[in-house]
Amino acid sequence: MIVTGPYTVHASWMPAGALFLWGARRQGGSVDATELKHLLFAWHAASFYGTFIETLEFTGKEGVVLESEDALHYFCDPSELQHASIEWSTEAAPLKAAAPAIREALAAGRVMPDYDKWRQGSLGWKLQLPEELRGMESPLLKTWADTLIEAEVRRRPELQEALTKLTETVPRIQRGDISADLWLDEEDWLVSIGWKPDTAPFRTCLQLVEPEHDGMWRLAILLQDRQLAERIISCDAEGTPSPGEPVPEEWQPELPRVSRDVERWLHIIPELRDTHEPTRLKRELTADEAWEFLAQGSRQLVEAGTPVFLPAWWERLRRTKPRLRAKLRSSVGTTGSSAFGLNQLMEFDWRLAVGDMELTEEEFRTLMEEKRRLVRFRGRWIQLDPKQMEAISQVMKQVKKKRGLSFRDVLELHLAGEEEDGENPAGREEDDIDLKLEVELNDHLRQLITRLKEHKGVPMQGPPPGFHGTLRPYQAEGVSWLLFLRQFGLGGCLADDMGLGKTIQWISYLLSVKEQEGQVQPGEDQEPLPPGLLICPTSVLGNWQKELQRFAPGMKVLLHYGPQRRKGEDFRKEAMEADLVLSSYTLAHLDEKEFSSIYWSSICLDEAQNIKNAYTKQSGAVRRLDGYHRIAMTGTPIENRLTELWSIFDFLNPGYFGTLREFSHRFVQPIERISDQALIGQVQRMIRPFLLRRLKKDPAIQLDLPDKDESKVFISLTAEQASLYENYIRDLFERLDRLGPMERRGLILSALTRLKQICNHPELLQKSMRGAAIQWRERSNKLERLLDMVSELRTEGDRCLIFTQFVETGYMLQHVLEQELAEPVLFLHGGTPKHTRDEMVDRFQNESLPEAERNGVFLLSLKAGGIGLNLTAANHVFHFDRWWNPAVENQATDRAYRIGQSRHVQVHKFVTLGTLEERIDDMIERKQDLSRQIVGGGEGWITELSTEDLKELFSLRQEWINV
Secondary structure, eight states: OOOEEEEEEEEEEETTTEEEEEEEETTSOBOOHHHHHHHHHTTOGGGTTTTTOEEEEETTEEEEEEEHHHHHHHHHSOOOOTTEEEEEOTTTHHHHHHHHHHHHHHHHTOEEEOHHHHHTTOOOEEEOOOHHHHTTOOHHHHHHHHHHHHHHHHHOHHHHHHHHHHHHHSOOOOTTOOTHHHHOOHHHHHHHTTSSOOOSSEEEEEEEEOOSSSSOEEEEEEEEESSOTTOEEEEOTTSOBOTTOOOOGGGGGGTTHHHHHHHHHHHHOGGGBOSSOTTSBOSEEOHHHHHHIIIIIHHHHHHTTOOEEOOTTHHHHHHBOOEEEEEEOTTTTOSOGGGOSTTOEEOEEEEEEETTEEEEHHHHHHHHHHTOSEEEETTEEEEOOHHHHHHHHHHHHHHHHTTSEEHHHHHHHHHHHTTOOSBOOTTSOTTOOOOOEEEEOOHHHHHHHHHHHHOOSOOOOOOOTTOOSOOOHHHHHHHHHHHHHHHTTOOEEEOOOTTSOHHHHHHHHHHHHHHHHSOOOTTOOOOOOOOEEEEEOGGGHHHHHHHHHHHOTTSOEEEOOSTTOOOHHHHHHHHHTSSEEEEEHHHHHHTHHHHHTSOEEEEEEETGGGGOOTTSHHHHHHHHOOEEEEEEEOSOSOSSOTHHHHHHHHHHSTTTTOOHHHHIIIIIHHHHHHOOHHHHHHHHHHHGGGEEOOOTTOTTTOOOOOOEEEEEEEEOEEHHHHHHHHHHHHHHHHHHTTSOHHHHHHHHHHHHHHHHHHHHOGGGGTSOOTTOOOOOTTSOHHHHHHHHHHHHHHHTTOOEEEEESOHHHHHHHHHHHHHHHOSOOEEEOTTSOHHHHHHHHHHHHOTTSOGGGSOSEEEEEHHHHSSSOOOTTOOEEEESSOOSOHHHHHHHHTTTSSTTOOSOEEEEEEEETTSHHHHHHHHHHHOOOHHHHHOOOOSGGGGGSOHHHHHHHHOOOGGGEEO
């Protein structure tokens, strides 16, 4: 028999949470990692004889890595080579020796709270190990055991629940605080947290007794029967019962513990020591001392396991926070609608509410001057926390500095706080200073805000004389709502579902304004009504021109667009002669000087999500425009981030949500990070008065639209696609971890595009598709399936829309479909000129054209063709490649599924199985839709994923490759 070695195996802990083993020859020199793996695991079946054991270099040494639980199994049943002479080092030997006992303790559930960890300021568990192993404990053994315990706790719900309970009930001791040694040993601690039963027949309790009038408060010691809670006996600090109080026989041996309990209380709260006899408990407390005991000391004792009896009213008083209330005077709001506006200042009187008791400003200031924390007022105790009183004073000063409360302040305070009642919300720390300024509305403002919140009671107005068309009931309500907001100079967001007719609602509004405000009577010294301004995406300018000509032919419309557009004073002169100036978002920035020279009658943003990024120059220029009334129209007020809502609302009612930084700190971070439901509700209440949203599926709308069916078409990759996909991923991850943060983000975003293109067709990686002849057959199942489905529907005389994210994909599909269908195929993308775009829409929609001149297949890029178009001639919609945000896809679908559609609409969403596209589809299905909560998602967040998460997202599932 050949004996190899001798060797010594060493062990150390890796930050990733695993053990690192390396070997050294006793005569000198290190052991190669592969050789060490063979020595230790050649007979280890669980690791498939070492196959699954990872080798690497760590701290300059070569060795093997053992996950914590794998190490436990290995040390309990080592499988070393029999002919090898192996010794375990002083740090590794205890691991091997303790492993069987650790495994047995875990299996038997011998886990208990760790007293030493608690003393150091944290909570955790430890194992109950045999006495002989406790002397072997080393930092490495303890770290390994802690990791194993954490894994066991995660697997056992009862231990997780116990730890949660401990977190809620056990007081933390700051690191370095050794006072715990003086009053609590491990046994006492386990009893106090309820882990071990207390065998004493009674509990030692402390009672705070309130004075009958304004005298001193009193401390009393009580003994409470554990079995019969109503049996309570008073005693002194030595455990001697009060005269005339019989003590049960079985209590007598335990009475000496009372003095130990009192000594413990004094260590926890030194302020309870008698001034003249520091070893004794105070018998009486001043009002301020009583307040400190009620607010702080009693809680410390309870956390340490001592029952405390307090006055019955304290629990209610403790949770009742003072509320500062501004009571609006009855005259506010009666001076006529023209006096309103978000910046209008309101007159009010201060009130301080404590529970159901209300103090005037004078009474409040009188109590403040007394500097008392507990005051008997009108026969009841009230709490005047100095921190809360200071907060109230600061709020008063801030309001005074602002010269009062504006209507914006009143509206925000009322809407944000209408569901709070002054009680401390669940889960909030009791000593948090969270003062809420409330507003008590008068009858006039209450009626106005009720109309704003509920959109009811708004005076209904019919269509104006110049409107050539018919308004559905819900559309008339939308027009009336916009006109109602206009009375008070308040901006509004018309956020109706796509296809519900936001366009004609706004045209009707504009004509109504002209009818009601634009008529200058003879002899009146009145300025003519300035024009309105409509800003929209360049791609829908032509659509707006046609809709205005159709529904408001008498309106003078100036199209400000193109190289020949007016500038400077020429623009101003021509604009002032028009009823409406129509322009684009791009020009709102480029021609900001011209637009800023006019105070507009109204400013309307169509597809207002175009200003969702508050930091762009375009968004800033639009928000700086000046006008009497501001309106935003969008079916998606939020697409990806809550900050998009801020940008739209900062345009509508500047300053309503404060600065972007304030809004982000107050709402965005807690809502997007932990879905704070209270804050979500607050945002909902704040936007409700200024946002009108109706959905197609709402029965009250009564659209009587035909049905819409959505289905997914699942496709597998060809072998060529699979090879390209895998090779690209392999190359990606080889490069990824070598890059800096910026380069890494760029590479990931580039990878998203490449992987989606591979799923569409391999040819897209090679060259431009514009007019190129390509070998497309049998290389993409997705393309083949699309061709089959489009061919079938065209045979039946149906028309379709096909959406893709990529322009090159669009050119390829156009080439293939024209070749196979033998008919022209339209393709609209971001580079399509306006006049060509209008011609395309007309050739697809115009039923008066001969059938031979009408196109049946319309290809559109998702961004350019997903908004602002009416394409109801189509009854099939294809999403050739998927986008992360369902709201964007729905917008595109609703080019066909909208008012005017008379046929059943079928929506087909292509998904390539086993790839990134399937992950996208899963994510859309699982997604918590922020837009739905408040009133979607871009790809930027993907760049922040870890490499492991990216591998999960991008990896190719082999079972879906079409070989």
